[in-house]
Amino acid sequence: MxxxxxxxxxxxxxxxxxxxxxxxxxxxxxxxxxxxxxxxxxxxxxxxxxxxxxxxxxxxxxxxxxxxxxxxxxxxxxxxxxxxxxxxxxxxxxxxxxxxxxxxxxxxxxxxxxxxxxxxxxxxxxxxxxxxxxxxxxxxxxxxxxxxxxxxxxxxAFGMYYNKDAFKEAGIARPPKTMSEFVADSKKLTEKSGNSYKRVGFMPNFRLYQNSPDRLFAQWGPTYFDKSGKSRLAKEPASYEFFKTARKLVDAQGGYDALEKFRTSFGDEMSNQNAFLSGKLAMHLDGEWRGLMLDDAKAKFDWGVAPLPVPDDQAETYGRGYxxxxxxxxxxxxxxxxxxxxxxxxxxxxxxxxxxxxxxxxxxxxxxxxxxxxxxxxxxxxxxxxxxxxNKYSQVLPPSTNGGMYIVQLQDFSYSEEAGDVPDLKKGLKRLDRLIDADTLQSKN
Missing domain, CATH: 3.40.190.10 (Periplasmic binding protein-like II)
Structure with missing residues (x-):
């Protein structure tokens, strides 16, 4: 692990x-x-x-x-x-x-x-x-x-862990396969507790545990670089659909501020206070190792694993992952x-x-x-x-001579975007492309 x-x-x-x-x-x-x-x-x-x-x-x-x-x-x-x-x-x-x-x-x-x-x-x-x-x-x-x-x-490989008991209580027969189902199920599985939450369906915040944006972004099958090696995120249609869906997940469950406040109450990822293990999350993006940890901790609910949902117009790719x-x-x-x-x-x-x-x-x-x-x-x-x-549609990150710096830059941009600090997504993505290209050029000199 x-x-x-x-x-x-x-x-x-x-x-x-x-x-x-x-x-x-x-x-x-x-x-x-x-x-x-x-x-x-x-x-x-x-x-x-x-x-x-x-x-x-x-x-x-x-x-x-x-x-x-x-x-x-x-x-x-x-x-x-x-x-x-x-x-x-x-x-x-x-x-x-x-x-x-x-x-x-x-x-x-x-x-x-x-x-x-x-x-x-x-x-x-x-x-x-x-x-x-x-x-x-x-x-x-x-x-x-x-x-x-x-x-x-x-x-x-990354997929989605889900709380079967919570799904049964909410009347949901199976894990979501498309992004529209994902948003709807997340909303249905979310339970408020006063001014906070008892549970959220899926925590979309990119700072949570394994929620690095590139992992969910993989479900769209994006192309990060053009043939000349330049970043093309502003030209990639999947970029806009990805951030649009992330925003829908946030809005459907109460908004960024409320979700971020709830996230800060979560325990350490590798402890028995992990938010999925403690029942604060009904669905959770994670890797194959999590199953052993849930078994070792003797989770108090029935849980299952499924691939992450895919865009509605790419239903044939269901089963893919990062x-x-x-x-x-x-x-x-x-x-x-x-x-x-x-x-x-x-x-x-x-x-x-x-x-x-x-x-x-x-x-x-x-x-x-x-x-x-x-x-x-x-x-x-x-x-x-x-x-x-x-799965033939599963995606890996493309190698770059600047290592993982372009993913770090995507993370930083995603943190700002989900917090509402990117007023113009297209302009923001163009600036992100320029930053990535500048670092790539520097690494070659």
């Missing part, structure tokens, strides 16, 4: 680190001439830190070392992207060989800077056909301008790149390994074969997220 621990605004720091990466010369050059059958020790830096996660990754390494007894893996966990970037810039023997990241937003920087090596030559050399192994959507967020510098290492995930690659400074590739290939493409790891940390598998495996967790709520991951 890795990604939920990352603050939504984390890309600010990472993007700044990425600007340093993109502008520096490679301090040292690794080697792909090593013999992976010879005894060697390689280092693997990753971000997992919870005891169950660390056990799962250590078990994975033990399985790898059993298959490759000549390769010893020295793993270091709880490592941030900023730390990895600093080590790769410095180079030397202390830099890692294999690296992983929870931040798919930064893949454009990893590839463009050359700090993570292109994996296509390794795949060609060992016969791994990536288009037959990995879903296209996941390959899209692990490459940049033709450079496949990373591969997916499990994925996250996808992200962990990525893995090889450091440019590694002098054991062939041995490092053996570990990357095992962690990302070995079906049995991917399934075991997915079951252990309750994340979505990232290969076609693993997604179809009968050994996967049979929990029907988890299966819903597998279906979202397999």
């Amino acid at each position: 890795p990604r939920w621990r990352i603050p939504l605004r984390a890309p600010v720091v990472l993007a700044s680190a990425g600007l340093l990466l993109a502008g520096c010369a490679n301090p040292s050059t690794g080697s792909a001439d090593d013999d992976p059958t010879k005894p060697v020790t390689i280092t693997f830096w990753h971000g997992w830190s919870a005891p169950g996660e660390v056990k799962a990754i250590n078990d994975s390494i033990a399985r790898f070392e059993k298959l490759h007894p000549n390769i010893r893996v020295r793993a270091t966990g709880n490592v941030s992207d900023a730390t990895v970037n600093q080590a790769l810039r410095a180079g030397g023997d202390e830099a890692p060989d294999v690296v992983s990241s929870f931040t798919t937003n930064n893949v454009g920087q990893y590839c463009d800077s050359g700090m993570w090596v292109d994996l296509d030559p390794f795949m060609k050399k060992t016969g791994l056909k990536k288009d037959e192994v990995f879903p296209r959507s996941l390959l899209n967020y692990t490459s940049y301008q033709g450079n496949q510098c990373a591969l997916p290492l499990l994925a996250d 996808l992200t995930g962990t990525v893995a690659g090889i450091a440019h400074s590694s002098k054991h790149q062939n041995a490092a590739w053996e570990l990357v290939r095992f962690l990302t493409a070995d079906t049995d390994q991917v399934v075991k790891f997915a079951n252990a940390i309750h994340n979505v598998p990232s290969t076609y074969a693993a997604l179809k495996s009968p050994k996967l967790d049979a929990d029907p709520t988890f299966r819903t997220f597998l279906d979202i991951a397999k």
